[in-house]
Each structure stands twice: as structure tokens, then as C-alpha cells.
Amino acid sequence: MSSPPLPAVQVSGLRKSFRVAGATIEAVSGIDLTVAAGEIFGLLGPNGAGKTTTLRILTTLLPADAGSALIAGADVFRTPLLVRRRIGYVGQLGGADKEATGRENLLLAGRLYGLSAADARRRCAELTAVFDLEALADRAVRTYSGGQRRRLEVALGIMHRPQVLFLDEPTTGLDPQNRANLWEQLRLLREAGTTIFLTTHYLDEADQLCDRVAIVDHGQVIALGRPEVLKQRYSADTIAVAAEASPAVLEAVARELAGDPAIASLVVEHGTIRVTATDATRAMAAVFCALASKGVPTRAASVARPTLDDVFLRETGRSLRDTGTPPVAAEAAA
């Protein structure tokens, strides 16, 4: 029997404020979003943007002030226990019991979700194999490396095969290899039908891992969509071609290129033609053709793709890379 295709996460008008030292701080100010089943969805934003608070509300850890939230159709505020059965959670702090062994951690998690002892053992064997933890399973978690612990923590989050897996900054503190490894595991999980909802402040994580992204700032969604669509909507590829020719010749080339549908705008400076392109490949070909027709040799060419940071920059006037509030503190306090 197949269930009706309910959205995995449905949030509307979500609000939450905190009293900090006598002042009211609105951490989440009216967030709306819908995540389809089987997506990898990312909340991208600087520290203190309200990502962790949103995640904590959706995982039943925090009550909200206003709004509604449904997880696979279950109301987060009215039926939290039902929601808890459907979700897995991997927090920023991890949450593995460090004095216990990996296996003890996994078995306890499985049993708490109602698996029988035999089912929990089977599932534990399955996950220790998938996450390459078999050799470590009977060692205390305190002896694990950072990457090993993160793998265990993700395994803990999916012991009960949740419909939706929430991860809060899952790759913070991981080296590039462990990071790539975790991305691969999350993609495999999605292929197996799990919806993945994560927060991140890494541009490349949102861009490469997530099917859709909501960019958040000051508790609001400022842009939402597929990363490539967002980037194209707010910004475009830029091409730079350096050529060995006099400014007059380059101006002539520029005139020839004006009106090409692949080119949005074009400037010539210091012997370099700079093009903002609506279609980078065609624009590049057009520039090369025009130069070749005048017999001008090219010295160097480059294409810069837009990033999600350009989107953030256009919406907020700030760069995501520069919004350096002290990590964790701002949101952990919330």
C-alpha cells in the first residue's frame, strides 16, 4: 500500500523569540517552506540567522511562538510523539554517549524507537557495515576520531529508518575527505527514500549536496529554490578573455559582439574583454570567433561561475563569508 504523497516538511508562519538579558530577540520571524519527500533540503545562512532554532522547533525540542509545522503530515506541536517516531536527528553536539561503546549507543537508540532486541542487533550490524564502523563498534566512543564519531552519530540518527533526517551543521569540523564521505552517505540515504533536512553555513555544501536551498538571514527566508536556479536568477557567469591587441581593435571586437543573445553586458579594460553572460559556453565561443576573425591572439581566458554568496550579497548587501559572528555561541544561546 502506498501512502499519499505528503510533503516531508511543511512550515508556515513560524515564529520564535527569546528574552536575552531583558531584550527580546526574534530568532525566527515568519518562515514558510515546504520540503518534498525524497529531497535533500538545506537551510543556508550565517551564524545567528535562525537555522538551528528552526531545526530545534521542527524536531520537537523547542516550542514555537506562532505558526504551524507538519512532518510527513504529523503536527509538530499537537502530536510531538508521532513526529518523533518519523524523524531522526543529528545535532551539532553529536550526542553519542562517549563512555559507552558504539554498539551500545546504537542498540539503545534502536530499542528506544521500539525495535526488538533482535531487530536492533540486525540493524546495528547493517549500519556498522555501511558506515565502516565494524572494527570500532566495541570500543568506547571517546576513543573515536572526529570523522568516526560523526559517522556513528549519523548512524544513531537513522537506526529506526526515519522518514525525515534532520542534521544541524553536519560537516562542521570535518576534514575534506570525511566531508566528501558524509555527503556520499547522505546521497545514498536519499536514494533509499529518506528526506534530508540540514543546516549549513558552507556555500559549497548547500550548492553541491542540496537539491533545494533556503537562504536565511535574520530569521527569514530571503531566497528559496534549486541552487543553480537561484544563482542564475540573481547572478550570471562572467567571462574574462585577455588578448594581445590595441584598445582600438578590442573596441571593434566589442562592437561586433554587442547584441549577441548570449551576452548580457561587456566591457573592455586593460587588454581584457569582460563579459557577463546569460550562456557562458556560447558567449565564450562568440568572443573567440570575433577575436579570431580580426586575427587577434588570446593570452588567457577564464569563466567565473556565480555562487550562492552572490545571491546572499544581492539580497542583504553583505557577504556570507564576512558575517563572522562567533560560531555556535549566537545560536547555541538561542
Added chain:
Amino acid sequence: MSEPKRAEASGGPSMSGFAVQTGLFFRRKLLETLRQPVWIITGLTTPVLYLALFAPLLRSLAGGPAFPPGQVLDVFVPGIMVLIAFGAGMGAGWPVIWELDSGVIERLRVTPASRLALLLGTVLRDIVMFAVPGAVVIAVGAAFGYHVHWSGLVLLFVLLALLTAACSATSSALGLNLKQIGSLAAVVTGVQLPLTLLAGILLPLSLGPTWLRVLGHFNPMYYAVQAARSLAAGTVATGTVGLGFLVMAAITLLAVWWGTRAYQRAMA
């Protein structure tokens, strides 16, 4: 529609689920203690040291106002038992703070596990941590001349298991609310001295002036100590014992309610 289905619809846990969860958390906490042999050793030696080092001091008081001749240990052993119960329970808050800091509690709060079960796992472990050293004290005390009254002894353990539970739940609640090891240590050591002195644990309050005895009546532990002395002496069916059980049951319920609420709201 049958009962279990309705429970499923509202997301409520079943009774058997609750018992299983409590058992799982109890096992987890017991393993936590067994992994720290230091605690087991001091847990067993401290009460025996009290017997060996403090009881001889009391012998010179024998025959005085509070100590009928030859019954020093009969007065003192129940006092040590109360002290063990208090200590076993009050230690619960420290690991709670470590678990808040490492995200363990946050992770467990996202599971459907009952918060009461989470609290009771620790409470049950602490009752074991009272009962085992308690039995050692009774055995050693008996070897030194304490008169064992079997009927009272069983009830004594039940009474003090309630005290341990109340202290354990209170300590967990304090840990979850204070969140800082330093604050918890200040509160626990701050209340320990007045509570134990005003309960007449080491020396009976009947030795003191009227104001001290009146003040003692506001301390729930005073009733536990009075009832414990009565039970240890083998006098079971007295008002003192009844009052002791009543007060212990009330503060245990209150503390368990507080601790469960603290787990429901706990945030690192």
C-alpha cells in the same frame, strides 16, 4: 478501534513500552557506574570508614541522654544509612550536566522515549548505589554489635530508597536547570550541611535546645531519620514510621514531577 491503535494515533507510549524504556535507561546508567570502579570502591569504603572512625567517638557518650547504654550503634547505623541514601541520590546531577554538554540529552529528547523513564533510569541506579553499600554497613555494623531487627530492616531499606529517589530526582532537576557544574556543586554542598545537621543524622536532635528541634521539623530528612531509627530498633507500627513514609512519599513524588518536567524542557 482498539486501545493500542488509539495510543499510536495520539503518539502516546504504552505501559510495556514505558517499562522497557525505564529498564534500558537503568542499564545504561548502571553501566556508566560500573565503568568507574573508583566510585564503587569509595561508595563501599566511605560508610565503613564512618563506622570504624566515628563510632568509637560515640562510645564515650553511651549512657548519656540520647544513647541508652550499649546501643550506640543502634542510634548511629540508621544515621549512616540516611547519609548513604542522601549521597547516592545527590550525585545524579553531575553526569546530567556532562550529558547536556555533549548533546546526549538533546538526542534522547528527540526519540519517543518517555522523559519519566529517562529520569527513573538514573533514580533506580542510585537506589542500587544506596542499597549495596547500605547492606555492607548493616553487615559490618552487626559484626560490631548493632542489633539487627529483620522486620524493621526491610522497611528501612524501602524508606531510604524513597529518600534516595527524592534526592536523585532533585539532583537531576538541579543539574538540568543550573547547567553548570560549579553552580550545582555550590547548591548541593550548600544544602548538604544544614539538611544533614538539622536531620540529626550524626547526633540526635534531642541533644539540642528547643529552637534547634523546632527547626528540624521543617526538614523532610528529619522525618526519614526518626523513622529510620525506629525501624532499625525493630519498632515498626509507630506514628513516627508512618509519618516518615508519608513525608518521603510526598517529597519523592514532588521531586520526580520536577525532574520529569526538567527533562521535558532541557536545553543545552
